[in-house]
Amino acid sequence: KGVVEYLLSFDTNFQHSYEVVNELRYSLKHNNSKDFITTLNEIELNEVCFKLKIVLKTLKKYQLYIDNTLKYPNITNGPIEGINNKIKLIKRISFGYRNYDNLRNRILLISRLYASPIKKEIKQPKVA
Known part of the structure; x- marks a missing residue:
C-alpha cells in the first residue's frame, strides 16, 4: 500500500x-x-x-x-453457446451433408427443438 x-x-x-x-x-x-x-x-x-x-x-x-x-446478473448466453457448440460438433462429425435439410433435421432432433404436432397413437395388442 x-x-x-x-x-x-x-x-x-x-x-x-x-x-x-x-x-x-x-x-x-x-x-x-x-x-x-x-x-x-x-x-x-x-x-x-x-x-x-x-x-x-x-x-x-x-x-x-x-x-x-x-x-440482471443471472441471465447469460450459456444455453445459446451450448447449442452452437452442439451444432459445430454435428457438422464436424458428419463432415458435410449433401442435403441441407438433412443437416437441419439432425440438429433439430438432437437438440430436441422439434416437437411433433401430431402424437402417434401407440397400438396396443388386442386381448381376447
Whole structure:
C-alpha cells in the first residue's frame, strides 16, 4: 500500500486515473448500476490518462448494455453457446451433408427443438 501511495504521489493525473478505475471496479463488483453510471458520467476526460480515455469512451458507448448486465446478473448466453457448440460438433462429425435439410433435421432432433404436432397413437395388442 505504501508503494502504491508513493508512486501515485508523482503524478496527479495518474492518481486521479487510479481513483476512477477503483471506483468503477467497486461498483461493478457489487452490481451497483446507479453508482457505476453516475461515476462514469462524472468523470472528466481531461484529468485521466490517455489510454483510460479510450476505455471510458467505450464504457459510455455501451452504458445501456452494462446497466442491463448489472440489473440482471443471472441471465447469460450459456444455453445459446451450448447449442452452437452442439451444432459445430454435428457438422464436424458428419463432415458435410449433401442435403441441407438433412443437416437441419439432425440438429433439430438432437437438440430436441422439434416437437411433433401430431402424437402417434401407440397400438396396443388386442386381448381376447
